[in-house]
Amino acid sequence: xxxxxxxxxxxxxxxxxxxxxxxxxxxxxxxxxxxxxxxxxxxxxxxxxxxxxxxxxxxxxxxxxxxxxxxxxxxxxxxxxxxxxxxxxxxxxxxxxxxxxxxxxxxxxxxxxxxxxxxxxxxxxxxxxxxxxxxxxxxxxxxxxxxxxxxxxxxxxxxxxxxxxxxxxxxxxxxxxxxxxxxxxxxxxxxxxxxxxxxxxxxxxxxxxxxxxxxxxxxxxxxxxxxxxxxxxxxxxxxxxxxxxxxxxxxxxxxxxxxxxxxxxxxxxxxxxxxxxxxxxxxxxxxxxxxxxxxxxxxxxxxxxxxxxxxxxxxxxxxxxxxxxxxxxxxxxxxxxxxxxxxxxxxxxxxxxxxxxxxxxxxxxxxxxxxxxxxxxxxxxxxxxxxxxxxxxxxxxxxxxxxxxxxxxxxxxxxxxxxxxxxxxxxxxxxxxxxxxxxxxxxxxxxxxxxxxxxxxxxxxxxxxxxxxxxxxxxxxxxxxxxxxxxxxxxxxxxxxxxxxxxxxxxxxxxxxxxxxxxxxxxxxxxxxxxxxxxxxxxxxxxxxxxxxxxxxxxxxxxxxxxxxxxxxxxxxxxxxxxxxxxxxxxxxxxxxxxxxxxxxxxxxxxxxxxxxxxxxxxxxxxxxxxxxxxxxxxxxxxxxxxxxxxxxxxxxxxxxxxxxxxxxxxxxxxxxxxxxxxxxxxxxxxxxxx
Numbered sequence: 001x002x003x004x005x006x007x008x009x010x011x012x013x014x015x016x017x018x019x020x021x022x023x024x025x026x027x028x029x030x031x032x033x034x035x036x037x038x039x040x041x042x043x044x045x046x047x048x049x050x051x052x053x054x055x056x057x058x059x060x061x062x063x064x065x066x067x068x069x070x071x072x073x074x075x076x077x078x079x080x081x082x083x084x085x086x087x088x089x090x091x092x093x094x095x096x097x098x099x100x101x102x103x104x105x106x107x108x109x110x111x112x113x114x115x116x117x118x119x120x121x122x123x124x125x126x127x128x129x130x131x132x133x134x135x136x137x138x139x140x141x142x143x144x145x146x147x148x149x150x151x152x153x154x155x156x157x158x159x160x161x162x163x164x165x166x167x168x169x170x171x172x173x174x175x176x177x178x179x180x181x182x183x184x185x186x187x188x189x190x191x192x193x194x195x196x197x198x199x200x201x202x203x204x205x206x207x208x209x210x211x212x213x214x215x216x217x218x219x220x221x222x223x224x225x226x227x228x229x230x231x232x233x234x235x236x237x238x239x240x241x242x243x244x245x246x247x248x249x250x251x252x253x254x255x256x257x258x259x260x261x262x263x264x265x266x267x268x269x270x271x272x273x274x275x276x277x278x279x280x281x282x283x284x285x286x287x288x289x290x291x292x293x294x295x296x297x298x299x300x301x302x303x304x305x306x307x308x309x310x311x312x313x314x315x316x317x318x319x320x321x322x323x324x325x326x327x328x329x330x331x332x333x334x335x336x337x338x339x340x341x342x343x344x345x346x347x348x349x350x351x352x353x354x355x356x357x358x359x360x361x362x363x364x365x366x367x368x369x370x371x372x373x374x375x376x377x378x379x380x381x382x383x384x385x386x387x388x389x390x391x392x393x394x395x396x397x398x399x400x401x402x403x404x405x406x407x408x409x410x411x412x413x414x415x416x417x418x419x420x421x422x423x424x425x426x427x428x429x430x431x432x433x434x435x436x437x438x439x440x441x442x443x444x445x446x447x448x449x450x451x452x453x454x455x456x457x458x459x460x461x462x463x464x465x466x467x468x469x470x471x472x473x474x475x476x477x478x479x480x481x482x483x484x485x486x487x488x489x490x491x492x493x494x495x496x497x498x499x500x501x502x503x504x505x506x507x508x509x510x511x512x513x514x515x516x517x518x519x520x521x522x523x524x525x526x527x528x529x530x531x532x533x534x535x536x537x538x539x540x541x542x543x544x545x546x547x548x549x550x551x552x553x554x555x556x557x558x559x560x561x562x563x564x565x566x567x568x569x570x571x572x573x574x575x576x577x578x579x580x581x582x583x584x585x586x587x588x589x590x591x592x593x594x595x596x597x598x599x600x601x602x603x604x605x606x607x608x609x610x611x612x613x614x615x616x617x618x619x620x621x622x623x624x625x626x627x628x629x630x631x632x633x634x635x636x637x638x639x640x641x642x643x644x645x646x647x648x649x650x651x652x653x654x655x656x657x658x659x660x661x662x663x664x665x666x667x668x669x670x671x672x673x674x675x676x677x678x679x680x681x682x683x684x685x686x687x688x689x690x691x
Contacts, residue, residue, distance in 0.1 A: 368477065
């Protein structure tokens with residue numbers, strides 16, 4: 001216990017004059033002699049105390065020898081209080097101190113309510129409603145007093161969780177003017193995140209303007225930075241994002257919204273845009289100081305290893321886009337990016353590139369950096385992603401980085417090993433595990449882009465649709481830059497990658513044709529692999545393409561009129577049609593572009609469907625039969641047999657081609673006539689063979 005000295009410990013201080021009780025006798029207090037030189041501070045051996053007068057010696061002469069012997073031993077002493085009593089006093093003192101603080105009673109009661117409400121599965125609905133109502137009667141008007149303490153801020157978070165929209169809005173209104181200190185607080189910052197997580201427009205428009213004018217300082221703050229960036233990425237409107245990002249361009253952009261006289265000036269300019277190119281176009285005299293200010297802010301965060309912010313990635317892309325391709329500023333900026341890569345550190349550094357790859361702006365920036373860089377730069381950047389290839393492939397933004405790496409590298413063998421070998425698991429010895437992984441990759445919306453890009457490039461089937469429009473624009477930028485920085489022709493690069501990729505893809509089609517044909521993406525993989533993949537010694541593959549053709553042709557076996565038959569699926573029908581034609585339709589030449597070498601899939605498929613050719617001609621996949629007659633790579637013997645079979649079954653095909661009578665009369669669906677037409681493929685067959 002603190003404050004109580006050991007009785008027999010040697011000390012140079014004055015003797016303790018406090019007396020201890022021992023029955024009714026009050027022992028005489030002797031003065032302690034000075035400690036000799038040989039007595040040390042750590043010596044706890046008992047010392048004899050000698051009487052200082054003769055009378056005291058005589059009074060003690062009647063004691064027994066045994067007593068005189070035991071007197072030399074340390075005497076036991078009793079503390080005034082026990083350890084439990086001392087702890088109780090400390091708790092009582094702490095309780096008194098809490099009770100003396102402002103709103104002590106309110107906070108204590110609200111914490112008890114919180115303790116009850118946090119038990120999700122044990123509180124009846126009616127009781128919870130009553131507790132929430134009581135909680136709001138306590139905190140209403142006193143929310144700012146609760147939010148800056150680590151224990152009471154939980155109460156406000158609980159109120160936000162169980163409160164209705166009106167109550168949540170009430171809390172946000174009370175916190176207006178205190179949001180910036182809140183996000184800087186170690187505990188209260190999470191309250192701001194909870195306030196805006198439902199994206200209520202009223203709450204959002206009350207909270208986010210509190211950051212205006214302070215974004216650059218908050219993004220450097222250890223507590224506030226992630227909350228501000230999360231709000232910027234997930235909650236803020238495009239206009240609010242622009243306001244926040246503009247503050248990275250200079251102090252004047254952070255102040256104009258506070259001063260009405262600046263809002264009509266050229267400094268404000270296009271105040272609702274964060275496009276740095278447009279801003280500098282309006283204010284060309286601000287180019288040099290703005291770029292210097294922005295680069296300084298970017299570089300400070302990179303040096304501090306704070307590179308995961310979406311706002312930082314947006315600012316970096318804006319800076320990059322306004323630089324001239326051959327300018328010293330661009331070369332300097334690329335060196336800053338590569339400076340984060342340090343081979344001497346554990347893991348080799350490169351966190352900046354890894355963080356950039358997983359955001360929209362950051363992914364585009366990395367793609368442009370790969371295009372602008374030299375062969376050595378591309379190799380260095382690609383090493384940063386060594387252990388993250390699979391994770392990047394399944395990400396909606398990072399998959400573009402991998403595709404760009406394949407599309408820009410001059411060393412195709414290096415890019416194949418760095419990206420495709422890791423992505424397709426070609427180092428996995430167990431066949432089932434490897435094939436499962438490859439099937440998952442080629443049928444995933446995002447991962448199939450880098451895996452199949454060497455086959456199709458920016459082809460419509462791989463990069464078509466509105467959702468891929470931004471990706472196509474990035475590739476157009478990359479190709480324009482690549483033409484100046486790459487030494488290898490694009491056609492040669494693609495040919496070499498296809499040779500490396502042919503064997504694993506042909507083997508996948510051979511082993512998993514049935515599984516792949518059950519999805520539209522899988523059907524596309526089968527068609528493009530058989531059309532484009534090389535085989536033989538020149539392609540460095542041991543897989544025979546003819547075996548893969550036979551495996552796919554067997555999928556067509558059976559009754560095409562059955563509901564579960566593959567011909568009932570439009571994706572499978574389109575796959576068979578493309579394979580029979582020997583290529584895909586090219587709108588530039590307005591005909592099918594037959595790929596070299598020619599693949600005579602029609603000759604392999606015809607024996608499988610020969611017995612049920614009429615059912616194919618009158619079914620959903622009737623254009624497969626049309627392809628037999630239109631293809632340039634189907635043998636003449638097969639064509640003649642198909643033509644004869646169509647003529648023989650003219651009546652059945654005609655019935656399928658005609659529009660039903662009830663459709664001609666006009667059925668109504670929601671007041672509009674239903675357009676029911678006959679089989680278009682059947683009509684095309686009749687036209688080809690002649691009526």
